[in-house]
Amino acid sequence: MKRxxxxxxxxxxxxxxxxxxxxxxxxxxxxxxxxxxxxVLEKLGGLKNGFNKEPLLMLLSxxxxxxxxxxxxxxxxxxxxxxxxxFYEFAISxxxxxxxxEAVSAIGRFRNEKMIPFLVNLLKDRxxxxxxxxxxxxxxxxxxxxxxxxxIKLLNHPNELIQEIINKELIGEKQKSKIQQQVEAPDFxxxxxxxxxxxxxxxxxxxxxxxxxxxxxxxxxxxxxxxYQSYDEYLEFLESVFKEVHRVTKEGRFxxxxxxxxxxxxxxRQHSSKRYPIPYDIHPFLIKMGWEFIDDIVWVKPExxxxxxxxxxxxxxxxxxxxxxxxxxxxxxxxxxxxxxxxWNIKQYSWEIVKKSxxxxxxxxxxxxxxxxxxxxxxxxxxxxxxxxxxxxxxSFVGDLVFxxxxxxxxxxxAAINLERHFFLVExxxxxxxxxREELGKVSRLFDQDEPTRFLEINEFIKxxxxxx
Ligand SMILES: C[S@@+](CC[C@H](N)C(=O)[O-])C[C@H]1O[C@@H](n2cnc3c(N)ncnc32)[C@H](O)[C@@H]1O
Numbered sequence: 073m074k075r076x077x078x079x080x081x082x083x084x085x086x087x088x089x090x091x092x093x094x095x096x097x098x099x100x101x102x103x104x105x106x107x108x109x110x111x112v113l114e115k116l117g118g119l120k121n122g123f124n125k126e127p128l129l130m131l132l133s134x135x136x137x138x139x140x141x142x143x144x145x146x147x148x149x150x151x152x153x154x155x156x157x158x159f160y161e162f163a164i165s166x167x168x169x170x171x172x173x174e175a176v177s178a179i180g181r182f183r184n185e186k187m188i189p190f191l192v193n194l195l196k197d198r199x200x201x202x203x204x205x206x207x208x209x210x211x212x213x214x215x216x217x218x219x220x221x222x223x224i225k226l227l228n229h230p231n232e233l234i235q236e237i238i239n240k241e242l243i244g245e246k247q248k249s250k251i252q253q254q255v256e257a258p259d260f261x262x263x264x265x266x267x268x269x270x271x272x273x274x275x276x277x278x279x280x281x282x283x284x285x286x287x288x289x290x291x292x293x294x295x296x297x298x299x300y301q302s303y304d305e306y307l308e309f310l311e312s313v314f315k316e317v318h319r320v321t322k323e324g325r326f327x328x329x330x331x332x333x334x335x336x337x338x339x340x341r342q343h344s345s346k347r348y349p350i351p352y353d354i355h356p357f358l359i360k361m362g363w364e365f366i367d368d369i370v371w372v373k374p375e376x377x378x379x380x381x382x383x384x385x386x387x388x389x390x391x392x393x394x395x396x397x398x399x400x401x402x403x404x405x406x407x408x409x410x411x412x413x414x415x416w417n418i419k420q421y422s423w424e425i426v427k428k429s430x431x432x433x434x435x436x437x438x439x440x441x442x443x444x445x446x447x448x449x450x451x452x453x454x455x456x457x458x459x460x461x462x463x464x465x466x467x468s469f470v471g472d473l474v475f476x477x478x479x480x481x482x483x484x485x486x487a488a489i490n491l492e493r494h495f496f497l498v499e500x501x502x503x504x505x506x507x508x509r510e511e512l513g514k515v516s517r518l519f520d521q522d523e524p525t526r527f528l529e530i531n532e533f534i535k536x537x538x539x540x541x
Contacts, residue, residue, distance in 0.1 A: 082108065087115055094124035101127055106136045113142035119149045132158070137168035144171065148178035153186060160190045169199050176202050180209025188213060192222050200231040207234065211241055254322055254420045257281050257473035260536050262494040263523045265485065265512075267505045268530030270477040270498040271309075274316040276537035282320050282496065283472035286463045286484055288330040288455060289313070292348055303348055311357045313477055318361050320475075324410040324417045326467040327363060329354070330371070330455070332401040335381075351402045363406035369439045371401045371459065403441075403463070421469050428492075429469040436462070450507045451481040460487035468493055482508030485525070489515045494523070 090097040090112070101109055109131070131143035144162060147155055156179065163175035176194055179187050187209065194206035207226070213219045226238045258281050266273050292306045293299055300306040317327060331350045338345040359365060381395040410416075418426065446456040460483050468474055470492045476484040479497035481504060488495035489512070499505055505527065512525050528536065535541045 082111060082115075084115070087112060087117070090127075091116065091119070091123065094126050097124075097127040098130060101131065106134075106139060109134075109139050110136075110142060113139065113146060116146050119146065123150065125150060125152070125155075129158075132162065137166075137171050140166065140168065140171045141174045144174045144178050148174075148181050151182065153182060153184055156182065156187060156190065163190075163194055163202070164197075169201065172197075172199065173201050173205055176205035176209070180205060180212075183212055185213065188216075188219060192219070195222060195226065200229075200234055203229070203231070203234055204237065207237060214242060253280060254417070255471075257283065257494065259523075260539075261473060261496045263485075263496075264526045264528055264533070264536075265479065265482065265497045265499070265505065265508050266528050266530065266533045267499065267502065268533065269500050270313055271316075272530060273498045273533060274313070274320065274477070276534055277316075277320045279319055280322045281473065282317075282475040283322055283325050284328070284464070284468040285317050285321065285326075285475045285477065286328045286330070286460065286467075287476045287478050288453065288480070289478050291331075291334050291453065292336075292350065294334040294336060307353055307357075310354060311361075314354075314358060314363075315361050317475070317477060318363060318408060321408045323408060324412050324414070325408055326366070327358075327406045327408070328463050328467060329358075329404045329406070330401055330459075331404070332398065337379075351404055355404065358404075358406055362409045364409045365404070366407050367405040367439060369403035369405065369441055371403055372440055372442050373399050373401075373445045374442070375399060403459075405467075425469055425471060429465075431465050446483075448481055448507070451504060454481045455483040457483055457487055460484050461491065464488060464491050464493055479508060480504055482511050485512055486515050 090100055101112075104112070113131075125147060128143045128147050131139050134140055134143070140162070144159065148159075159175045159178045163172050163179065166172050166175065176191070179190055179194075191206045191209045195203055195210075197203050197206070203226070207223065210219050210223060214223060220242065223238055223242055226234050227243070229235055229238075258278055261277065261281055289310055290306075292303060300309065314327075314329075321327060329351070331354065333347055333349045333351070336346045336348070355365070381397055385393050385395060421429075441459070441462065443456050443458050446454050448454045464474055464484075464487050471494070473494045473496055474484060474488050475496045476482075477498050479485065479499040482497050482499070485495040485497050485508065497508065499508065509527060532541065
């Protein structure tokens with residue numbers, strides 16, 4: 073029996089009955105005005121599991137775009153992945169843009185990876201609103217590199233709203249979290265001294281954790297604490313460590329390397345001694361691995377700390393045999409390569425931190441630093457505290473994490489505590505670890521009272537890095 077209803081006559085009970093009786097629902101829909109059908113579709117409410125979708129599928133071929141749109145809207149409530157091809161067909165081919173948008177929104181509702189290729193195709197649609205719907209659906213999967221890459225391409229989309237949403241959701245967010253990461257260092261690295269080989273230790277350090285590295289690596293075989301089979305092997309070792317230092321350094325931050333040419337004394341009077349130009353041999357591979365050369369500072373000591381090389385020449389005064397006594401060491405200053413200006417790094421810090429980190433009073437304005445060397449009863453080549461103080465003050469902010477992969481007696485750690493920075497030290501000789509314990513024990517700490525120094529064996533460090541202790 074043909075019966076038409078005005079929408080005002082349609083009760084909630086009738087709608088519930090229709091929902092449960094598909095055949096009756098179909099008959100009902102065949103006889104109603106567009107207005108009534110739209111009313112019913114708007115009031116359909118939740119659709120239980122087991123709801124028969126035939127009546128709604130029938131409406132997809134209705135001539136009224138609002139009916140088709142609402143049919144899709146209701147079908148989407150079923151979250152039935154088998155409907156994905158149907159929705160896609162409407163999304164690409166319906167004449168009405170409100171139907172197409174609703175179909176894209178229905179696809180987005182699935183939150184299922186199967187929909188990704190469909191939505192990616194829809195990013196090419198001419199209607200910016202269809203594209204925006206597709207973006208919305210894809211943002212859920214923006215952690216996937218391929219999805220992210222597709223979305224990033226839209227930065228050049230002619231529509232300003234699309235550009236804006238991509239900027240905000242992908243670029244802006246990235247920058248925000250990146251800035252956060254720039255200032256903060258992982259807590260587990262703060263104020264620790266690790267007893268182990270730095271090559272192994274660095275494997276467990278996350279990318280971009282460190283603000284500043286200042287170190288003086290072993291001097292090839294010039295002193296008694298390290299033996300390499302060849303100079304090449306020594307350089308390869310340093311290359312592998314500094315590559316890792318590069319990885320763990322934050323964008324645009326500094327690496328200050330203290331080295332100098334060394335001399336391996338001659339075996340006997342029949343042989344000559346050999347000079348190794350360490351800083352010059354290291355420099356090319358640092359540039360290649362992504363460090364930008366910034367400065368060379370010459371550390372001048374009032375007198376040579378190695379044996380006098382002048383005695384022979386002083387006597388005979390014959391050319392070519394001149395051998396100056398070296399009273400300098402190099403501080404090579406590098407910055408992790410970036411297209412960002414130094415200002416970008418500075419702006420990441422709060423006004424209070426910048427103010428607190430200002431280098432006040434007199435300071436050395438040239439690249440020649442006169443600093444007395446320090447002699448230590450245990451370690452033969454320690455940094456003077458003043459050298460660490462200057463490097464830390466010039467190249468880091470209060471609260472930063474400073475790193476020394478070849479810590480020796482741990483002078484950098486002492487300076488860091490005094491200057492309210494955190495430190496991360498690695499040293500592979502036990503006797504020097506004991507020395508660090510002694511040295512750091514002497515420093516009174518007002519800063520970081522909640523984060524006292526921890527001495528860790530390599531296994532403990534690995535567990536700590538994995539959150540196990
Ligand atoms: C020139 S000293 C550093 C001195 C230090 N700047 C100071 O103020 O005491 C180099 C240090 O690197 C350490 N070392 C050498 N190879 C290492 C490695 N593979 N891992 C960790 N430390 C290492 C040596 O034991 C030595 O103490």
